[in-house]
Amino acid sequence: MSLLEIKDLHAGFEGTEIVKGVSLTINAGEVHAIMGPNGSGKSTLSKVLAGHPSYVVSKGSITYNGQDLLEMDAEERALAGVFLGFQYPVEIPGVNNAEFLRMAYNAKLVKQGQDEVDPLDFDEILDEKMKMVGMDKKYKDRFLNEGFSGGEKKKNEILQMAVLDPKLTILDETDSGLDIDALKVVAQGVNKLTNENNALIMITHYQRLLNYIEPQFVHVFSGGKIVKSGGKELAHELEAQGYDWVTAPAK
Amino acid sequence: MSGSAVEKTESQETAVLALHKKFLGGEQAKAPLRSINEAGIKRFELLKFPHKKHEMYTFVNTHELAGTSFELAGEGPVDTAWVQSRIYPACKHSVAVFVNGAFQANLSDLSGLGDSFKIQCLSDAVVDDEIKQTLIDSLEEENDVFAALNSAFMHHGVLIDIPAKATFDVPVQLLYVSTGTSSGAVVSHPRLVVRLGEMAELKVLPVYAGTRGNYCVNAVNDFIIKDGAGVTCTQVQKDDAESWHVSKTRVQVHRDGRLFARNASSGNRLTRHHYEIHLKEEGAELLLSGATVLVHQEQVHNFIRIHHEAPHCTSEQLFKNVINDKGRSSVDGTVIVNKGAQLTNSNQLINNLMLSDEAHSDNKPNLMIFADDVKCTHGTTVGQIDEDQLFYLKTRGLSEALAKSLLTTSFVNSLIQTIPFPDVVADLNEILLKKLEAKHA
Ligand SMILES: Nc1ncnc2c1ncn2[C@@H]1O[C@H](COP(=O)(O)OP(=O)(O)O)[C@@H](O)[C@H]1O
Ligand SMILES: [Mg+2]
Numbered sequence: 001m002s003l004l005e006i007k008d009l010h011a012g013f014e015g016t017e018i019v020k021g022v023s024l025t026i027n028a029g030e031v032h033a034i035m036g037p038n039g040s041g042k043s044t045l046s047k048v049l050a051g052h053p054s055y056v057v058s059k060g061s062i063t064y065n066g067q068d069l070l071e072m073d074a075e076e077r078a079l080a081g082v083f084l085g086f087q088y089p090v091e092i093p094g095v096n097n098a099e100f101l102r103m104a105y106n107a108k109l110v111k112q113g114q115d116e117v118d119p120l121d122f123d124e125i126l127d128e129k130m131k132m133v134g135m136d137k138k139y140k141d142r143f144l145n146e147g148f149s150g151g152e153k154k155k156n157e158i159l160q161m162a163v164l165d166p167k168l169t170i171l172d173e174t175d176s177g178l179d180i181d182a183l184k185v186v187a188q189g190v191n192k193l194t195n196e197n198n199a200l201i202m203i204t205h206y207q208r209l210l211n212y213i214e215p216q217f218v219h220v221f222s223g224g225k226i227v228k229s230g231g232k233e234l235a236h237e238l239e240a241q242g243y244d245w246v247t248a249p250a251k
Numbered sequence: 252m253s254g255s256a257v258e259k260t261e262s263q264e265t266a267v268l269a270l271h272k273k274f275l276g277g278e279q280a281k282a283p284l285r286s287i288n289e290a291g292i293k294r295f296e297l298l299k300f301p302h303k304k305h306e307m308y309t310f311v312n313t314h315e316l317a318g319t320s321f322e323l324a325g326e327g328p329v330d331t332a333w334v335q336s337r338i339y340p341a342c343k344h345s346v347a348v349f350v351n352g353a354f355q356a357n358l359s360d361l362s363g364l365g366d367s368f369k370i371q372c373l374s375d376a377v378v379d380d381e382i383k384q385t386l387i388d389s390l391e392e393e394n395d396v397f398a399a400l401n402s403a404f405m406h407h408g409v410l411i412d413i414p415a416k417a418t419f420d421v422p423v424q425l426l427y428v429s430t431g432t433s434s435g436a437v438v439s440h441p442r443l444v445v446r447l448g449e450m451a452e453l454k455v456l457p458v459y460a461g462t463r464g465n466y467c468v469n470a471v472n473d474f475i476i477k478d479g480a481g482v483t484c485t486q487v488q489k490d491d492a493e494s495w496h497v498s499k500t501r502v503q504v505h506r507d508g509r510l511f512a513r514n515a516s517s518g519n520r521l522t523r524h525h526y527e528i529h530l531k532e533e534g535a536e537l538l539l540s541g542a543t544v545l546v547h548q549e550q551v552h553n554f555i556r557i558h559h560e561a562p563h564c565t566s567e568q569l570f571k572n573v574i575n576d577k578g579r580s581s582v583d584g585t586v587i588v589n590k591g592a593q594l595t596n597s598n599q600l601i602n603n604l605m606l607s608d609e610a611h612s613d614n615k616p617n618l619m620i621f622a623d624d625v626k627c628t629h630g631t632t633v634g635q636i637d638e639d640q641l642f643y644l645k646t647r648g649l650s651e652a653l654a655k656s657l658l659t660t661s662f663v664n665s666l667i668q669t670i671p672f673p674d675v676v677a678d679l680n681e682i683l684l685k686k687l688e689a690k691h692a
Contacts, residue, residue, distance in 0.1 A: 050646050054638065078648035090643045094661025103657075104647035111648070143661075160647060 009060035020224035029196040036221030050084035081167030085157035098140040129162040134185035150177030175209035187212030207239035222247035281374035291403030298396040310581035310613040324351035324437035339674035342424035352441035353407040367417035373408035398499040408442025415448030422454035431466040447480035464493025476508035488516040496522040506532035518549030530564035537566040545578030555584035559592040568599040574610035581613035599629040
């Protein structure tokens with residue numbers, strides 16, 4: 001059984017279709033890259049997968065671990081192991097970052113029938129994960145993403161991935177905002193977290209990230225659809241020749 | 252129709268006059284205050300209870316309050332343990348307890364404040380010309396009928412008189428206990444005058460609580476802040492849900508004086524705070540903030556008039572209201588910048604978070620500027636929980652209920668956390684933030 005099976009998915013806002021017929025199968029142990037020009041609908045696809053209530057799915061199906069994903073709300077999907085690293089993480093003033101991370105961690109433990117951890121024990125877990133993604137400890141006591149630089153916000157997303165250890169991770173443009181040194185550290189962290197039991201979808205506009213996290217599959221996304229799929233060599237061709245040669249025929 | 256409404260109000264006013272007559276003839280009235288009592292009831296007769304279109308009561312329906320017939324509250328008895336559990340740990344030796352407005356020496360402990368902290372009955376303090384004049388002025392210029400009633404029934408108010416340059420390490424808690432009844436409704440009229448001499452500093456924490464419902468507390472607080480003096484006043488309204496709370500705070504701030512006034516209200520049948528603040532001389536500074544969390548049919552209203560009367564004065568206002576169920580809140584605030592009050596700096600921000608379709612919020616920030624070189628802003632937001640913030644938290648596995656309570660709590664918490672008294676912050680966690688948990692859990 002595949003971990004994720006998207007079949008002919010059409011989705012968008014009331015009256016505007018943005019995702020126009022996507023089919024994609026992902027098995028545990030796989031790393032996929034979705035590349036495409038800005039405005040093609042990549043983030044929309046990622047938010048539909050995570051269960052954002054503003055999007056309307058007009059056609060198609062998504063099966064995750066044998067379950068109908070579209071029947072589950074965002075919280076259930078998260079507890080079932082789906083994780084989205086946002087392109088633009090929101091700022092939430094007044095909510096302490098470490099407390100938030102502990103709440104998320106505990107929500108998962110409770111779901112698995114385990115006891116919650118107290119703040120002291122969680123602090124140790126958090127320190128280790130922060131080291132793994134190269135994040136300064138001072139961000140523990142800041143309000144969630146408030147006043148974080150673009151790069152720190154992205155690191156904070158990966159930190160959440162590390163804390164929650166998801167089965168299916170979608171990283172939406174995690175590389176943008178990170179300088180090359182930070183990108184290397186973050187990529188190392190992500191590589192440590194991927195294994196044969198989970199899967200990763202990286203959405204990116206640039207090929208740079210793929211030098212550090214190697215995908216087995218690359219999909220070119222344009223006009224709300226996957227217009228070409230291939231191995232990792234496809235990423236190099238895109239880097240060399242731009243998107244026009246693949247997207248032009250689709251228009 | 253309208254004929255019977257007029258008759259109804261008239262009978263309400265007649266009932267107040269009868270109560271006043273009984274008061275003057277009874278034991279509670281104090282001879283030195285009699286002329287003020289009489290002037291107060293005259294003012295009441297002139298002003299009358301507010302009708303629907305009264306400009307001070309545009310957003311506040313006082314019909315039920317005015318229509319309730321009250322007896323004057325006595326002085327107790329009150330359970331000592333109940334009182335003690337409401338004294339903040341930091342104020343153990345700096346607390347004045349009032350029961351239905353009357354100072355209770357046996358429940359109070361002011362030993363931690365030293366000799367420069369002076370508290371005395373207003374009936375003794377009226378021999379002081381400035382105090383007497385403050386009480387008289389408050390009547391001649393009074394446009395708020397409830398404040399006029401406070402003067403009409405004033406008998407057990409106190410003066411806190413702080414000499415020049417005196418400062419105190421600890422805040423002073425003023426615990427106002429109302430004892431409701433199981434039978435008829437009762438009303439009390441607490442009155443406080445605070446006078447700070449030049450360069451003196453005082454931190455006061457007025458706290459209003461009730462042992463049971465069915466009462467109205469109608470308080471008036473006067474602050475006279477002399478040159479360079481500073482008052483930090485953090486007021487906590489945590490009355491019984493079945494009560495009414497009306498308060499008026501009148502302030503005169505002199506040269507380089509400061510008032511940092513914070514107000515946290517848990518709401519009840521009706522709470523209305525009226526602030527009348529005069530920044531009288533150069534360099535006077537005001538900070539005024541209010542926080543509420545309302546559920547069921549609770550109401551909290553703020554009516555604010557800030558007068559900038561001299562150059563280089565500053566006023567900062569911030570209100571945060573969380574309103575659920577059929578709660579109602581209003582902020583009606585006007586900043587008046589007089590001619591000649593150049594280089595005034597004034598900001599007012601009102602933020603409302605609405606948690607239900609039936610929640611109601613009225614906001615009327617207003618500026619009246621008669622000087623030409625000023626910096627004034629005002630703004631209002633009325634919003635629901637941000638959908639993207641909610642989604643973000645849910646994608647991390649937080650339940651909708653937990654995510655919502657986190658977002659609503661953080662909204663008001665950002666203001667509560669700025670209160671510089673840990674005991675009050677802890678108290679507000681209990682009385683305000685708990686409401687948000689209970690609602691969503
Ligand atoms: N709230 C919205 N309502 C309607 N269209 C939107 C909204 N938000 C984004 N879009 C449109 O959806 C399209 C896809 O956006 P997005 O999924 O963010 O693309 P990508 O991530 O590939 O850059 C864009 O044309 C964008 O303008
Ligand atoms: Mg995008």
